[in-house]
Amino acid sequence: MLLKVLKMMGGALAPYLFGILLMTASLRGFMVVKAFLIRDVFAWLETREPGGLAAVILQNLAVGCALLLVYIFTSYIYKIASKRGVMNLKNVVYAKILRLPMRYFADTKSGELISRVFYDMGQTSDIYEAKFRRLVAPIISAAVYFGVMLYLNVPLALGLFAANLLAMLLNARYIGQTRRLRRGISALNARLTEQLNNVIGGVGIVKIFGIGGRLGAAYGRDNDELIRQQKKDARLSGELESVNTFFDFFCSFAFLCLGVWFVAQGEATLGVLAAIYSLYGDFSSQFLLVCKYLPGLSGCLVSAERIFALLAEAEEAEPAALPPVGGAFAAEMRGVTFGYDAKRRILQNFNMQIERAVVTAVTGVSGRGKSTLGKLLLGFYPPETGGIYINGHSLGELGLYQARELIAYVPQEPYIFNVTLAENIRYGRPDATDEAVIQAAKFANAHDFIMQRPEGYAAPAGERGSFLSGGEKQRIAIARAILKDAPILLLDEATSALDNANERLVQNALANLMRDKTTIMIVHRPTSIAAADRVLKM
Amino acid sequence: MRAIVKKYSWLIMVQGAAALLLSFALVKGVDIVSGAVDELLAGGSVRPAAYAPPLLLFTLLAVLAAYLKNYSGKAAAIGILGDCRRAVFAKLPRIEYAYYDQSGTGKVVSRLISDVKEAEKFFSDILLEIISTLATGLVTFVYIGRISGWLLLAVAISYPFVLASVKIISKRVIELARLRKSYIDAETAKVYDVIGGMEIAKSYNLQDVMAGRLASAAADVFGVEVKRARITSYMEALRMLLKWIPGIICLGVGAVMVVRGMISAGELMAFLILTERAFDALSGLPYCLNEAADAAVALERLSELLHAPEEASGGIKQLGVGDIAVEFAGVGFAYGEQPVLHDLSFAVRRGERVAFVGESGSGKSTVFKLICGFASPDAGSYRLFGRDFADYDVAFAREHIALITQEAFLFPAGIGENVGYGRAGATQTEIEAACRSANIHDFIMSLPEGYDTVTGERGVKMSGGERQRLTLARAFLKDADILLLDEPTSALDSENERLLGEAVAKLSRDKTVIYIAHRLSTVAGCDRIFYLENGAVKESGSHAELLRRGGGYARLYHAWEHAEEGA
Missing domain, CATH: 1.20.1560.10 (ABC transporter type 1, transmembrane domain)
Known part of the structure; x- marks a missing residue:
């Protein structure tokens, strides 16, 4: 999995690895110089040659600075490469999301989907930006230190290595346990947060129904469970801390005793002892770092796995191509059966024929699938059985791209993107000229209110069109549909939430749009079918 | 705390x-x-x-x-x-x-x-x-x-370097971090925007356009990261160097002291070991x-x-006497500087069905807030069952009111539990009875998990009308004397509207029902209508009376009727 994640970096991988290797080595080299300074000063103490102390210090300082220069350069290479990897990952994921079938967004609440993807992407990016280096760097560092310590004194170095390895293994045992516990804790935390959200979000209801106490009792139970789990975790981390302290102290003291003995035997000098000791702290912390960051990395890899699962998710599939049917219908459904979930069918063996160049109103009580009809026509969902045809050709034969080119859709709640008004309209036909955009806005009775804004067409629409009123949003959506100039117009209750004046403007705009087009109007109120030539009751 | x-x-x-x-x-x-x-x-x-x-x-x-x-x-x-x-x-x-x-x-x-x-x-x-x-x-x-005191002095001289090594962060880095955050936020917002508009993106074949928008946002973030990397690499090296200086000072001072015979070599070693640990911690x-x-x-x-x-609460736990359920006399109320209600007076008798009607901003929702005791009047008085609301124990007073908010609020719990919140200790039979009265039982039974179906964010998707009737069932279960019903502004389809209307109509006649009506079809069945304008009752009477009078209500009603037909 890790390899797969790294491979995803593509061209950035080589500089990335190169950067990590050299930045770590130069940094540890710098630490070694610091240790050698101690050794050299102790060595000087034995000779006490005049002026020697300054020379020793300056010499080490110079080498140290040189290593730091290498560090600056290589860490820059590493950082750029890692950020490039992150950007690459994002682009791959974004492109994928755009190709997922609509069902994906309806099944998983879109807010939840996004936050999960963001979380997973953040975690995966974290592998590039930190987690991988944090795991590899200690290994490289430990190797550098071990080499230097071997050079200084073989038995001492071997002894320290063995002790640290043992400590690391003990640590690893705790990690699995801790991780399981933490997972439970964070799930509990999420539940508590959700309950908090509810009591605040529904505070009016909570007050008037007097259910604060009941909710509080449920919250208290979860809270107690959280406390219990956290205490367990605290005990575990206390034990781990004890184990590490033991090794820290035991190794330090054992090392110093042994070292002193070595010095007494003349096998080492005091300077070497002090130098190894000063490296030792850093050396053993490298081992602990591996243990510390390994679970973090594996957590990230779980996220990465989910990202790969997302990337492997089936993309919007082209429907099966059915043989063309005769007849002069703009849109047709034959024997369509469909439900969002298998247990609740919305359409059962449904047939429909929409004539060309007339206005057809689709009516019926809610839940009968009026809006679903439009979504099927757009190929958002494949029907379980039956065929959907546009101008006598099945969606599969046309291909989703071509089929959608033939339909201009104005949904029940018009979606306005947070870009300029002009851009929002232009989404109807991305290569449209400014003149065409303005023309479409005029047709949709949107031009006047757009021009009332100081920035005119360049005015921002706000998040989900929050700078626009409901009627303005609807007119922008209609302008978009006009610009698309598709032969079939699909309107899902285009005037639902408007006041009178706005409604009239929108109606006029629609009348402009419907001329010479096949129009399918989904209406939720029986009174709004006056403009229709045909009525299809569901 | x-x-x-x-x-x-x-x-x-x-x-x-x-x-x-x-x-x-x-x-x-x-x-x-x-x-x-x-x-x-x-x-x-x-x-x-x-x-x-x-x-x-x-x-x-x-x-x-x-x-x-x-x-x-x-x-x-x-x-x-x-x-x-x-x-x-x-x-x-x-x-x-x-x-x-x-x-x-x-x-x-x-x-x-x-x-x-x-x-x-x-x-x-x-x-x-x-x-x-x-x-x-x-x-x-x-x-x-x-x-030795001298060693302590060496430490004292060194510590500022330790601090400096931690603290060096140039303004530029902070600036870049802020910039980065804003770019990341912008990128996140764009992703939300694109996913929110997925139906449009697909039906208008905009996948490439949208991918381009997101890629450019990601590239903006990368641009800042490059600038940041350049600076932070320097700073890290500088930090390392600064962190070394205390070690050099202590080593130098210590070595000189050993030469002068002020401390022993062993003590120097102990000193070096301990200062390093202490500095690490102190940094x-x-x-x-x-x-x-x-x-x-x-x-x-x-x-x-x-x-x-x-919340302020009086102590009385007994309803007053008389025939009037809710009475406002000369009530004034303002949100901060923003006055909402002026000298508002009305009285609703027990068992009466009344509706508040008015343009948005006329103060309808505020009336409900005051009735529930979510806010208290700045002027005038509000009496509930013949007693000043403020005198009641607030929880007691609310036991007599059931509220249905405009946006049906459901907790992420089972449907049965959600309805059950209406009254502590309600049995399953009572819950089901309430759901039957609210015309929602059949719908619940059509769900695979019935009353155990989880609602809310992660739960089953329900239409506005279904949610509304669930909250109605909750209110029915409460069996309170007064039912406050704030109609949803957005259109329920006619079927749902009918079901909801029928359910309320089934309610026994000794209950008082107060509507905030947005769609005036509801109003016709009410005993009395209060037409609000600028926070005061401008007209009141039955639907027919008000239409005859030809005032503000009649104007509003005709406009609404026209809209319904023209749509």
Whole structure:
């Protein structure tokens, strides 16, 4: 999995690895110089040659600075490469999301989907930006230190290595346990947060129904469970801390005793002892770092796995191509059966024929699938059985791209993107000229209110069109549909939430749009079918 | 908040004592070794076996201290946070409604979550860190001072470099970090935007356009990252260099002192070992203190929340007498400077069905807030069943009111439980009866999991009308004397409207029903209509009367009728 994640970096991988290797080595080299300074000063103490102390210090300082220069350069290479990897990952994921079938967004609440993807992407990016280096760097560092310590004194170095390895293994045992516990804790935390959200979000209801106490009792139970789990975790981390302290102290003291003995035997000098000791702290912390960051990395890899699962998710599939049917219908459904979930069918063996160049109103009580009809026509969902045809050709034969080119859709709640008004309209036909955009806005009775804004067409629409009123949003959506100039117009209750004046403007705009087009109007109120030539009751 | 911390302060003290013990064990151990070194240099013989028992003792002491320090620290944090969460949750329903109204519930939630997180971090990590650091510093420096005052001076000269090494962060880096954050936020917002508009993106074949928007946002972030990398690489190197300087100073000073015979070589070694450890710990101190300052703000806010004014409540737990369920006399109300109700008077008799009608902003919703006691009138009086509302025990008064809000609020729990919130201790049969009355039972039974179906964010998708009828069932179950029904503004389709209307009509005639009507089809069935304009009752009477009068209500009704037909 890790390899797969790294491979995803593509061209950035080589500089990335190169950067990590050299930045770590130069940094540890710098630490070694610091240790050698101690050794050299102790060595000087034995000779006490005049002026020697300054020379020793300056010499080490110079080498140290040189290593730091290498560090600056290589860490820059590493950082750029890692950020490039992150950007690459994002682009791959974004492109994928755009190709997922609509069902994906309806099944998983879109807010939840996004936050999960963001979380997973953040975690995966974290592998590039930190987690991988944090795991590899200690290994490289430990190797550098071990080499230097071997050079200084073989038995001492071997002894320290063995002790640290043992400590690391003990640590690893705790990690699995801790991780399981933490997972439970964070799930509990999420539940508590959700309950908090509810009591605040529904505070009016909570007050008037007097259910604060009941909710509080449920919250208290979860809270107690959280406390219990956290205490367990605290005990575990206390034990781990004890184990590490033991090794820290035991190794330090054992090392110093042994070292002193070595010095007494003349096998080492005091300077070497002090130098190894000063490296030792850093050396053993490298081992602990591996243990510390390994679970973090594996957590990230779980996220990465989910990202790969997302990337492997089936993309919007082209429907099966059915043989063309005769007849002069703009849109047709034959024997369509469909439900969002298998247990609740919305359409059962449904047939429909929409004539060309007339206005057809689709009516019926809610839940009968009026809006679903439009979504099927757009190929958002494949029907379980039956065929959907546009101008006598099945969606599969046309291909989703071509089929959608033939339909201009104005949904029940018009979606306005947070870009300029002009851009929002232009989404109807991305290569449209400014003149065409303005023309479409005029047709949709949107031009006047757009021009009332100081920035005119360049005015921002706000998040989900929050700078626009409901009627303005609807007119922008209609302008978009006009610009698309598709032969079939699909309107899902285009005037639902408007006041009178706005409604009239929108109606006029629609009348402009419907001329010479096949129009399918989904209406939720029986009174709004006056403009229709045909009525299809569901 | 203070009381909660106090309750667990003994654990924090245990933690402090354990931290001191831990540092003490280290210093003592190093001291023994340094003695051995000196003995060695003096030409004595060194027998490791002689040093082993005391060193082992100190090691065991340290192990014990480490456990205690860690566990007591965490236990304190867990206890404090656990109590704090419980207290906050119990407090939330009791806080004045105005508190939520002013700040917005979303903001209250997000601030609360971040404050609790901040507090948790403080008690479980930062405080532990500060205590350990101080203990290490104190014990170490006392020891060093006892070797020689000059060494302590060397430490004192060095520490600013340690601090500087932590603190060097140029304005440019902060600026870039801010820029980066804003670009990342922009990118996130764009992703939300694109996913939110997925139907449009697909039906208009905009996948490439949208991918381009997102890619350019990602590229903006990358651009800032490149600039940041350039600067941070330099800064890290500089930090490393600065961090070395204290070591060099201490080593130099120590070496000179050894030459002058002021300290022994063993002592120099002990000094170097201990200062390195102490500096390592102390370098984190400024960061910890900064974090602590942030945490202080969060704790202050939590404390404020726990002391936020609670709803005023009288003590009377008995309804007054008379035929009038709700009576407003000359009520005035303002949100801050914004006046909403002026001299509003009306009375609703028991068993009456009335509706408030008016343009948006005329004060309809505020009337409901006042009836529920979510806010109290600034002027005039509000009487519930013949008694001033303020005199009632507020929970008692609310037992007589059921509310259906405009946006049907459902908890993420089973449908049965959601309805069951209407009355504590309601049986399944009663819940089902309420659902039947609310015309929602059949729908519930059509769901695969029936009454156990989970609603809300992660639950089953329900239409607005279905949700509305569920909340109606909840209100029916409560069986309160007064039913307040704020109609949803957005259109329910006619079928749902019919079901809802029928359900309310089934309600027994001794219940008082008060509507806020947006779609005037509801109004025709009401006994009386109050037409509000600018926060006062402008016209009142039956639907037919008001139409005959030809005033504001008639105008509004005709406009609505026209809209219904023209649509």
